[in-house]
Amino acid sequence: MNLKDLKIQIMGSGAIGSLFGGLIQLSGFDVHFVARRKRLEVLKKGLRIRGLIEADLDVDVSEKPENADITIVAVKAYDTENAAELLSKVDCGVVLTIQNGLGNVERLSRKLKRVIGGVTTYGANIKDDIVFYAGEGVTFVGNDGYISEDALLVERVLKESGFNCYAVDNISERIWRKAIVNAVINPITAILKVENGRVLDEGLWSIAKLVIEEGKQVMERLGINVDGLEEAVREVAVKTARNRSSMLQDIMAGRRTEIDYINGEIVRLSDEMGISACANLLLTNLVKAMEEK
Numbered sequence: 208m209n210l211k212d213l214k215i216q217i218m219g220s221g222a223i224g225s226l227f228g229g230l231i232q233l234s235g236f237d238v239h240f241v242a243r244r245k246r247l248e249v250l251k252k253g254l255r256i257r258g259l260i261e262a263d264l265d266v267d268v269s270e271k272p273e274n275a276d277i278t279i280v281a282v283k284a285y286d287t288e289n290a291a292e293l294l295s296k297v298d299c300g301v302v303l304t305i306q307n308g309l310g311n312v313e314r315l316s317r318k319l320k321r322v323i324g325g326v327t328t329y330g331a332n333i334k335d336d337i338v339f340y341a342g343e344g345v346t347f348v349g350n351d352g353y354i355s356e357d358a359l360l361v362e363r364v365l366k367e368s369g370f371n372c373y374a375v376d377n378i379s380e381r382i383w384r385k386a387i388v389n390a391v392i393n394p395i396t397a398i399l400k401v402e403n404g405r406v407l408d409e410g411l412w413s414i415a416k417l418v419i420e421e422g423k424q425v426m427e428r429l430g431i432n433v434d435g436l437e438e439a440v441r442e443v444a445v446k447t448a449r450n451r452s453s454m455l456q457d458i459m460a461g462r463r464t465e466i467d468y469i470n471g472e473i474v475r476l477s478d479e480m481g482i483s484a485c486a487n488l489l490l491t492n493l494v495k496a497m498e499e500k
């Protein structure tokens with residue numbers, strides 16, 4: 208089968224899903240977008256992308272998923288189980304999650320076959336129904352311990368679509384490392400309503416180190432490499448110093464955050480392991496209190 212004969216599906220056509228689907232469609236693939244509520248009505252009129260590129264596309268969109276060769280899951284972490292249930296009703300092919308947070312691969316794998324993990328640093332947000340392509344990044348896709356044919360296929364499709372994409376054999380380590388970055392930057396910036404760079408302030412960085420240390424303990428119990436973790440967090444804080452984190456944006460917009468699947472998941476796993484995670488627990492409960500406001 209020719210690569211371009213593959214049907215690609217986007218499960219959750221919000222900011223990052225629409226960006227991925229739009230770029231994949233622009234490169235000539237057949238893409239089906241799954242959306243709901245207002246986003247469904249918007250996409251029925253077309254997908255508009257601005258920022259690093261300008262594109263206006265007519266797209267094939269529906270509320271329910273369809274059969275596909277590759278399905279990219281781009282719902283928020285708290286919608287993963289529901290998305291998995293809907294996808295289990297069709298032949299969704301290879302399932303790639305590009306979500307943030309912990310446990311998405313596991314939750315998808317309970318209902319779906321051929322699930323591969325993914326982590327992306329591409330950036331997009333939606334304003335006035337337009338997808339703003341904010342930043343180019345890198346996307347890693349794969350499994351643990353080996354590089355699967357499915358991961359290589361997804362890598363080919365994303366590279367063909369212009370993405371910096373690499374199939375890897377240590378995707379859990381990469382998902383966890385991003386999760387620790389998010390566990391530090393997202394709640395602190397959301398609570399203080401500050402840009403990412405502020406976490407480097409002396410007092411806040413002392414909190415960051417507690418969060419990282421607690422995350423490290425869980426990762427080590429899971430056999431995941433922790434080398435260079437503090438440096439990785441610091442590097443992202445420097446590189447995205449003027450950004451407003453996604454969690455701050457969610458809080459400012461009155462939206463639910465993914466705290467339960469970032470710091471909250473570290474707390475849950477720590478409890479299971481009998482180790483304390485006080486800093487992560489404090490940040491989790493503070494953000495949840497803000498959500499309930």
Ligand SMILES: NC(=O)C1=CN([C@@H]2O[C@H](COP(=O)(O)OP(=O)(O)OC[C@H]3O[C@@H](n4cnc5c(N)ncnc54)[C@H](O)[C@@H]3O)[C@@H](O)[C@H]2O)C=CC1
Pocket residue numbers: 218219220221222223224241242243244246270281282283284286289290293305306307308327328329330331332333453465
């Ligand atoms: N926006 C970004 O730049 C990046 C986002 N991520 C992660 O990707 C995930 C998605 O993030 P965003 O695109 O920003 O969120 P979003 O809220 O813009 O998009 C998620 C979309 O999924 C839809 N959805 C959820 N359940 C659905 C269902 N059952 N049927 C149809 N549509 C459904 C929602 O209605 C929403 O439109 C999150 O885990 C986020 O942390 C990761 C890297 C970058």
Ligand SMILES: CC(C)(CO)C(=O)C(=O)O
Pocket residue numbers: 307388389392393403443447450451452453454
């Ligand atoms: C890396 C970081 C913190 C960039 O803002 C991010 O992924 C987010 O905001 O969710």
